[in-house]
Amino acid sequence: MTSQRKRDAPADDRVAKAARRASDRDAMGREDREPSLAARLGQIGILGWTIVLPTLVCLALGRWLDRLMGTRVFFSAPFLMIGAAIGFWSAWKWMHRQQRRDRD
Missing domain, CATH: 1.20.5 (Single alpha-helices involved in coiled-coils or other helix-helix interfaces)
Structure with missing residues (x-):
């Protein structure tokens, strides 16, 4: 045994x-x-605007410069890319701040 x-x-x-x-x-x-559905939807909304807003601002600036200089998309295209890059970078930084805050 x-x-x-x-x-x-x-x-x-x-x-x-x-x-x-x-x-x-x-x-x-x-x-x-876990965060609620409303909190998750709010985060998605913030991320969306974080990307869209700089893109639209830079595009408007590029269109204004194109009209001012008499060019077609000489300024619009690069400013659109720059705005999108700024937006995605900002969203990436925001997500990492949120992740760090959730961990603490």
């Missing part, structure tokens, strides 16, 4: 460790709640 008990001890120990890990994960999940 003693040898049987020694063989079962590691299996019991693994089961106990697995139960503790599952309990710890469950406790972490309960205290770290």
Whole structure:
């Protein structure tokens, strides 16, 4: 009987460790709640405007310069690209700030 008990001890120990890990994960999940649907939709909206607004501002500036200089898309095209790059960079920085804030 003693040898049987020694063989079962590691299996019991693994089961106990697995139960503790599952309990710890469950406790972490309960205290770290998921944001609501409204919060997620708000984040998507902020990201959208963070990308669109600099793009549109730079495009308007490029169109104004094109009209002023009498060119077709000489300024509009590069300013559109620059605005999109600024928007995507801003969105990327905002997402990382949010992720860091959520971790803390």
